[in-house]
Amino acid sequence: MTRRDAATPATRPLRVAALADADSFVKWAAALIGSVPDVSRHLGIVQTPLTVSEDQQRKALLGTGLTADDVTRVAFEDVRRFVERTQADVVVISARGPLVRLLQRELDHVDPRPVIVVGLPGISIPAQRGAATYRRYADLFVVHSRREKRAFHDLFAQLGLSMELALATLPFAHREAPHPVDLAQARRPRGTDLVFAAQALIPRERAERERVAGILRDAALADPTRRVVVKLRASRSAGEEETHLERDSYEDLLRDRPDNLVFSHAPMREALEHAEGLVTVSSTAAIEAMAFGVPVIAMDTFGIKKTNLNTVFAGSGVLGDAADVVARRFRHPSPTWREQNYFHREIDSTWWEQAQRLVARRRRGDLAARHVPAPRGGALHLAWHRKSVLGDHDRTLSGAFALAVGTPVAKAILLARTLRSRRGRHTWMDDASDITLTPALHQDPMRRPARTA
Incomplete structure (x- = not known):
C-alpha cells in the first residue's frame, strides 16, 4: 500500500485530473470529467502554442459542471507537480497526439502512477493510424460510438496494438430526450x-x-x-x-x-x-x-x-x-x-466503470504501468519532440538545435511513408473502410504564422 493510500480511506471519492491545451480538447476534457459524479476533479491547461485564451476557456467550460476555480494554467515543466498535487487516481490526457505522448512521458515519473485515459474530442471516423500510435501507451482509450469502437478495434488489430477500449457518450452531445429518441x-x-x-x-x-x-x-x-x-x-x-x-x-x-x-x-x-x-x-x-x-x-x-x-x-x-x-x-x-453513431443508450457508456476497475487493479499491484519507451535517436530525438510540440514554450538550447537538425529528416521520412502508401485497402483512398493505416493527410504545424486582424 502506498503512503497516499495509507493516509486516505479506500472509500473516499476518486480524484480525477485532465490535461489539455487547444480549444476542442479543453472542451472535451472538461465535459468528460465533468460528467463523472462524486469525484474530485481538476483541469490543467498546458501552455503550448495552441493554448486557449481566457475567453475560449470560459466558453469551453459552459455546461460541463467545471468552473474557473477547477482550472489551473500549467507550464509544461510543472505538469508532473500538478498531477502529484491533485493526487489524481485518473488522468485524462486530451491533446493532439504528439503532446499526448510528451505528457505521458512526464507522468511516467509520477508515483503512485495514475491510470491514463485518452480519447479524441469529436467524430473519429475514419479511425486514424496516428490517433492510435501516439496514444498506444495509455491504459484506456475512449471512443464515442459503437461504430468507432469497431473501427478502433480493427485498427489496433491491424497495427498489432493492445489497448482497452471504452464507450462514452460524446460528452457535450447528451440527448435532451429519453432513449429511444422520439x-x-x-x-x-x-x-x-x-x-x-x-x-x-x-x-x-x-x-x-x-x-x-x-x-x-x-x-x-x-x-x-x-x-x-x-x-x-x-x-x-x-x-x-x-x-x-x-x-x-x-x-x-x-x-x-x-x-x-x-x-x-x-x-x-x-x-x-x-x-x-x-x-x-x-x-x-x-x-x-x-x-x-x-x-x-x-x-x-x-x-x-x-x-x-x-x-x-x-x-x-x-x-x-x-x-x-x-x-x-x-x-x-x-x-x-x-x-x-453517437446516440447509443446511456447504460452502454461504461468508460468510467472501466476506469474505476483499472484504478482498483493498479492499487492491488496487478496492472503494470504502460511506460513510453525511449525513442530511437535518444536525447536528440526527445529534444526535437519537445521543441516541435512546445514551440517557444521550450527555451532549451538542445531543443533549438534538435529542431534545426531534425525537422528536415522528419519531413523526408514522412514524405517517403506517404508516397509508399497512397492507395489500396485501408488508405485514405479506400472510402469503404472506417480505418486508415497510412499517415495523416496533412501535417498541421504547431507553430503558426502571424495572424492579421
Missing part, C-alpha cells in the same frame, strides 16, 4: 438562423472554400429576413488559436456579404438556441445539433469520402447539396444510424 418530442421550437459550423481543415482547397462561401451568400440572399450565421471557433482579432491551422478563413472569403450573413464566436450551444438548422461538411457540431433536436444538412457538395472526413454521415439521412442549403431543407437522422 424525434417529434426531441425537436425544439424552431429558431430562424441557418448556422454554419466552419472547420479549419475541411474543405481544404481554396476553391472549395470559396464554393462554400458562395453557397452561404446565396442562402442569405434567398431570404433577407433570416440570418445565416457562420460559427467560428477562434477570434482572429483577439489573437486566438484553434486546434487546426486555417489557411483560407471565411472572414476573408466573405468580406463582401449581405447584412444578414454574420459571424459568431458564441458557444455552439448558444448558437443552436436560435437555429432553424445547422449546416456543416463534417463537423462534430452536427452531432451536438442532433442531440439538441436541431435538424442538420451535412453537405455532400465535395463528395462523401475519407479525405473530407464525412463518410460517417453516409446512410444518415442528413446529406444534402447546395440547393438544399439555400432552400433550408434540414433533416433529422435516421433512428438506425443514430444508434450506431
Whole structure:
C-alpha cells in the first residue's frame, strides 16, 4: 500500500485530473470529467502554442459542471507537480497526439502512477493510424460510438496494438430526450438562423472554400429576413488559436456579404438556441445539433469520402447539396444510424466503470504501468519532440538545435511513408473502410504564422 493510500480511506471519492491545451480538447476534457459524479476533479491547461485564451476557456467550460476555480494554467515543466498535487487516481490526457505522448512521458515519473485515459474530442471516423500510435501507451482509450469502437478495434488489430477500449457518450452531445429518441418530442421550437459550423481543415482547397462561401451568400440572399450565421471557433482579432491551422478563413472569403450573413464566436450551444438548422461538411457540431433536436444538412457538395472526413454521415439521412442549403431543407437522422453513431443508450457508456476497475487493479499491484519507451535517436530525438510540440514554450538550447537538425529528416521520412502508401485497402483512398493505416493527410504545424486582424 502506498503512503497516499495509507493516509486516505479506500472509500473516499476518486480524484480525477485532465490535461489539455487547444480549444476542442479543453472542451472535451472538461465535459468528460465533468460528467463523472462524486469525484474530485481538476483541469490543467498546458501552455503550448495552441493554448486557449481566457475567453475560449470560459466558453469551453459552459455546461460541463467545471468552473474557473477547477482550472489551473500549467507550464509544461510543472505538469508532473500538478498531477502529484491533485493526487489524481485518473488522468485524462486530451491533446493532439504528439503532446499526448510528451505528457505521458512526464507522468511516467509520477508515483503512485495514475491510470491514463485518452480519447479524441469529436467524430473519429475514419479511425486514424496516428490517433492510435501516439496514444498506444495509455491504459484506456475512449471512443464515442459503437461504430468507432469497431473501427478502433480493427485498427489496433491491424497495427498489432493492445489497448482497452471504452464507450462514452460524446460528452457535450447528451440527448435532451429519453432513449429511444422520439424525434417529434426531441425537436425544439424552431429558431430562424441557418448556422454554419466552419472547420479549419475541411474543405481544404481554396476553391472549395470559396464554393462554400458562395453557397452561404446565396442562402442569405434567398431570404433577407433570416440570418445565416457562420460559427467560428477562434477570434482572429483577439489573437486566438484553434486546434487546426486555417489557411483560407471565411472572414476573408466573405468580406463582401449581405447584412444578414454574420459571424459568431458564441458557444455552439448558444448558437443552436436560435437555429432553424445547422449546416456543416463534417463537423462534430452536427452531432451536438442532433442531440439538441436541431435538424442538420451535412453537405455532400465535395463528395462523401475519407479525405473530407464525412463518410460517417453516409446512410444518415442528413446529406444534402447546395440547393438544399439555400432552400433550408434540414433533416433529422435516421433512428438506425443514430444508434450506431453517437446516440447509443446511456447504460452502454461504461468508460468510467472501466476506469474505476483499472484504478482498483493498479492499487492491488496487478496492472503494470504502460511506460513510453525511449525513442530511437535518444536525447536528440526527445529534444526535437519537445521543441516541435512546445514551440517557444521550450527555451532549451538542445531543443533549438534538435529542431534545426531534425525537422528536415522528419519531413523526408514522412514524405517517403506517404508516397509508399497512397492507395489500396485501408488508405485514405479506400472510402469503404472506417480505418486508415497510412499517415495523416496533412501535417498541421504547431507553430503558426502571424495572424492579421
